[in-house]
Amino acid sequence: MSERFLRPTGIVSAARRIFRSSEASFILLAVGVGIAAGLLAAMLGATAHFFQSTLYGLQVDDRLSGLAHIPPVRLLALPLGGLVLAGIVLLVRNHKRTAIDVVEANALHGGRIPFRDTMLVSGQTLVSNGCGASVGLEAAYAQAGGGIASLIGQWLNLRRNDLRVLVGAGAGAAIGAAFGAPLTGAFYAFEIVIGAYTPASIAPVVAATLAAVVTARTLGATPYLIAATSSQSLATVDYLLYAVLGLVCAVVGIALMRLVSFAEASVRRTKLPEWARPIVGGTLLIPIALASPHALSAGHGALHLTIGGELAIGALALIFLLKCLASVVSLGFGFRGGLFFASLFLGALLGQILTGLWMLIPGVVPLSPVDAALVGMAALAVAVVGGPMTMSLLVLEATHDFGITAVVLTATLCSSALVRERFGYSFSTWRLHLRGEVIRSARDIGWMRSLTARKMMRAAPATALPTLSMSDFRQQFPLGSTSRVLLQDRSGLYAGLVPTAAVFADLGSAERAISELAILQNVVLSPEMSIASIMEAFDVSGADDLAVVDEDRRILGMLTEKYVRKRYADEIDRSQRDLYGEN
Structure with missing residues (x-):
């Protein structure tokens, strides 16, 4: 446009x-x-x-x-x-x-x-x-x-x-x-x-x-x-069992996301041209589809067939594995789309599989395969896509049953907490992370990127030659004139930073070069660094002031930690006012 x-x-x-x-x-x-x-x-x-x-x-x-x-x-x-x-x-x-x-x-x-x-x-x-x-x-x-x-x-x-x-x-x-x-x-x-x-x-x-x-x-x-409805009344023990199901779904969701990224990386390493990848991927999907058409597309039709369909555990497990494989192949070889509905379908299958295995144990509390399918559906979708309230409300709007929705919310919160603790990403933010981004959610961090060292630095800071003597430095930069001086050699390149107070406190020979007191020779800021990276540099170095230099180490300006953190706080306050619609 x-x-x-x-x-x-x-x-x-x-x-x-x-x-x-x-x-x-x-x-x-x-x-x-x-x-x-x-x-x-x-x-x-x-x-x-x-x-x-x-x-x-x-x-x-x-x-x-x-x-x-x-x-x-x-x-x-x-x-x-x-x-x-x-x-x-x-x-x-x-x-x-x-x-x-x-x-x-x-x-x-x-x-x-x-x-x-x-x-x-x-x-x-x-x-x-x-x-x-x-x-x-x-x-x-x-x-x-x-x-x-x-x-x-x-x-x-x-x-x-x-x-x-x-x-x-x-x-x-x-x-x-x-x-x-x-x-x-x-x-x-x-x-x-x-x-x-x-x-x-x-x-x-x-x-x-x-x-x-x-x-x-x-x-x-x-x-x-x-099309599914809860089939039994739920007791306290059901909350505990389905919370465990939520944790299992979190582990499966993390594994699925890592499998997709591993497949994408493996395909890239084959040197197969990008344009040829979906053709090869489509060919690889043919035997999977011959084994089970349920693995194709998003899975809407298969979900209706499998929820409450009383399929054997072996059949459910086969469909689950084939659907995982088909999704990994599709995304790994360049087909475009997401795992939103696929994760719903896989979660429903997983819930029924685990319920079937649970019921093989003599004397255990009985679980409904339909309830387990609804809980697993939401919990795995939360692990992959995110949004515990989103998936819980999806179940509520599908079933109109507040009882099962409360159990689903418990499971989704458990799943979400474990994914955040052990992985930290949804499928969309994980793929952005693999590209080098630092996004963990859709919260607005773009302003942090736009607030760079070049935009915040103070240009034309006080500079001196490294060979300047202590006595000449004291005459040129008396106490109170500036708190620090950047050293710039005869080629115009950055050579360190000298605190003014350190020069006046020095008891050695007044004819020594001030370069002897120089610090932070190898710690500098580049002009395009974001405010987040700048604050990290201050934290790691423990410095109060840092020089901003170009690729050739020519001095462009200087930043103080106090000013950077003030700008950060001001921007946070401004963004919060915008977010809540305050004046």
Whole structure:
């Protein structure tokens, strides 16, 4: 999208003032975004189903993962989809930057998502899911909803926090429309995209998700309903047993995320061209699909078949392993998508498998496979995607049962706590971490990157030659004139720092060179270091002052720890005022 298009006109500037000053108008804007997100979610879902219906001969009510058998010739759709992705990779190969998703946009870029990135992520995910690869459409839903919100917000030139809330509202609205679950969509926005739950964001986010769900239902879109209900009354011991299930799901979730990253790294080490990877991946998925079609696509049809289907433990375990393998192969070889619904499906399988094993022990407290499936579904999804309230509300909106929801919340909190303690990332932030980012959630840390040493440093600090004598230094820099002096050799390069007080306190010969008292010769700041890195450098070195130098060690300026920490505190206060809508 061109800068000319995003440049505010007089009308847009007036609208921006209205949205900044009136909460009601901003809520109306969020409703408009929700309607757009609902339309996009319905379109994406219908398009993906059309692709799968055409390629696999599905009927209107069929789901690919719910088929009992797929003719082998139909499975050529998998490498065919990889071929289409290869073409997309070749088209964008000169675009070196990785596409920005909604989580990264809100964490680092103030909610700004380039229109091109929205089209790229949504298109690649649509092709991947449409050809049957073991990935979900949720990444496309969130990207499309958040992307259209970002585009509108940038056009209106909204302030940073308002844009982040609007992007979260758009992404959550699209997810809510896909599942027919407005509360799930709202908390997806709060926990996963915005990274905070504040009074200022409640009304616009909830309004957007409600508008999206109503829009999708009006269009006749089929939501991803999870048809299951709790089958027994729950006692205190059930809470304890399902809490343990939550911990097991956390371990499995961590293992799954590490397996995907290991597969991606292994594929990169093969030197296989990037464009060829999805073609090879699609070919590798064929034998998995022949063994069990339940491993294909996101897993909606298979979830309905397996919850309460009274399958044997061996059959459930086989489907679980094949689905894990299919997801790892799909993502490892370049198919685009996420593990949102796959983790729900895998968690449901895991809950039933563990319940079956538990019931083999004589005299134990009986557990319901359906309840275990619901608990495992939410707990594993929390481990992979994050958002304990999001997944708990998904179960509530699916079952309308507060009893099982309370147990699910217990398990999801246990799962979330263990993942944070032992791993620290969701699937989206883990992949960003592997790229070298420091994101652990969608909380806004972009301002920390923009606040660099170059922007904060004091230019033209006091400097002196290292060969200057003690007596000459005392005459040139009397006490009170400056607290420190940077040493700069005759080539103009940094040679250390001398505290003024240390020179005046020295009792040695006044003719000695001040270089003898120089400190921090090898501890410097680069101009592009962020404020977080700068504070870490001060902590490690124990210094009060540090020089800012370029690549050639030429002095650019100086920073004091006191000033840096004051700027950090001021920015934290400002961001909190923006977050809570205070003046």
